Amino acid sequence: MNVHIVRVSVLQSAKVMAVLYFAMSIPLVLLIAIPAFLGKQAGTGLFMLVLMPVVYMVVGFLFSLLGAWIYNLIAAHIGGFDFVAAPVGDEQGGQA
Amino acid sequence: MTTTVRIVRISAFRTARILALMWAMSGLVIAFFAQIPGWLRDGMGWMFVLYPLGYALFGFLSTLLAAWAYNLIAPRLGGVEWTVRTPGEQDWPGRKLIRVAHVSKLPAARVMGLFYLLMAVPIAVLSGVADGLRAEPVEWGMLALLGLGSAAFGFVLAFLGAWLYNGLAPRIGAIEFAVEPIRVSGS
Numbered sequence: 001m002n003v004h005i006v007r008v009s010v011l012q013s014a015k016v017m018a019v020l021y022f023a024m025s026i027p028l029v030l031l032i033a034i035p036a037f038l039g040k041q042a043g044t045g046l047f048m049l050v051l052m053p054v055v056y057m058v059v060g061f062l063f064s065l066l067g068a069w070i071y072n073l074i075a076a077h078i079g080g081f082d083f084v085a086a087p088v089g090d091e092q093g094g095q096a
Numbered sequence: 097m098t099t100t101v102r103i104v105r106i107s108a109f110r111t112a113r114i115l116a117l118m119w120a121m122s123g124l125v126i127a128f129f130a131q132i133p134g135w136l137r138d139g140m141g142w143m144f145v146l147y148p149l150g151y152a153l154f155g156f157l158s159t160l161l162a163a164w165a166y167n168l169i170a171p172r173l174g175g176v177e178w179t180v181r182t183p184g185e186q187d188w189p190g191r192k193l194i195r196v197a198h199v200s201k202l203p204a205a206r207v208m209g210l211f212y213l214l215m216a217v218p219i220a221v222l223s224g225v226a227d228g229l230r231a232e233p234v235e236w237g238m239l240a241l242l243g244l245g246s247a248a249f250g251f252v253l254a255f256l257g258a259w260l261y262n263g264l265a266p267r268i269g270a271i272e273f274a275v276e277p278i279r280v281s282g283s
Contacts (some may be wrong), residue, residue, distance in 0.1 A: 001182055001189075002182060002183050002184070003180050003181075004180060004181045004182070004183065005178050005180055006098055006178075006179045006180060006181050007098075007178070007179035008176065008177070008178050008179075009100075009176065009177035009178070009179075012174060012177050012262075013176045013177070015172065015173060016166070016169060016173055016174070016175060016176050017176075019169050019173060020162065020165055020166055020169060021230065023165040023168075023169065024158075024161060024162060024165060027120075027161065034103050052159055066215070066218070067211070067215065069212055070214045070215060071207070071211060074210045074211060074214070075207065075208050075212070077100045078206055078207070078210065079203055079207075080203070080207055081195050081199070081200075081203060081204055082199075082200035082203045082204075082208060083197075083198060083199045083200065084196075084198040084199075085194045085195065085196060085197065086194070086195045086197045087169075087189055087192040087193070087194055087195075088194070088195045088272060089192070089193045090190070090191065090192060090193070091104065091105070091191045091192060091193055091274040091276070
């Protein structure tokens with residue numbers, strides 16, 4: 001089955017990507033937290049570590065919003081992504 | 097006729113496996129063209145093996161984590177939604193697990209080339225504004241080069257990425273994701 005992606009949902013994609021960026025920043029923050037606390041910069045470090053996931057979320061939202069909007073603009077004029085999809089099975093729990 | 101579908105779930109392991117290999121190959125190319133002269137000079141030729149492995153490990157873990165997080169988020173927030181057209185098909189075949197068997201190279205490259213060019217515009221404008229605020233002459237030539245370079249980069253990256261994906265997918269397994277139709281629109 002040939003699938004042509006005509007449009008992506010701008011706000012919905014940005015919303016999902018913002019939460020995804022937030023979630024992805026948590027392990028990163030934890031990795032940075034260890035040397036930050038060992039280096040006795042806990043005050044500044046803690047503030048930056050709390051701020052980082054929020055910044056990731058905002059940046060993820062804005063870039064996904066812009067990206068999806070630009071994709072829709074391009075797809076409407078020159079066509080979007082094409083791929084061949086092979087259905088490999090039914091999924092549980094949704095409409096059939 | 098177009099159908100709006102929701103990406104309900106992504107196969108984390110399959111996606112991570114193929115993207116890890118793609119990352120490894122891009123690591124190999126970067127190592128070959130950008131890093132190897134320095135390594136050979138410093139007697140660190142063994143890095144040529146380690147570098148792609150590092151890329152593969154990073155690609156695998158970050159994709160696995162991202163797909164796992166997406167699968168947690170999507171049922172709660174609703175996933176990413178695409179409006180798709182399936183030429184020759186009546187409608188989307190219900191809620192299905194879909195395997196991406198083949199990606200068209202040229203459409204992907206064209207879209208990504210233009211996408212990178214347009215994404216570079218806000219960066220170029222901000223850079224121009226910053227130069228103006230600092231009372232420095234705006235380097236329009238450099239900004240134009242940034243846009244064209246971004247477009248060329250996006251084009252080549254997507255073309256090679258699609259080519260690589262199409263070569264790897266039949267051998268190690270393609271990306272799979274669960275898709276649910278949510279709306280059908282007229283032509």
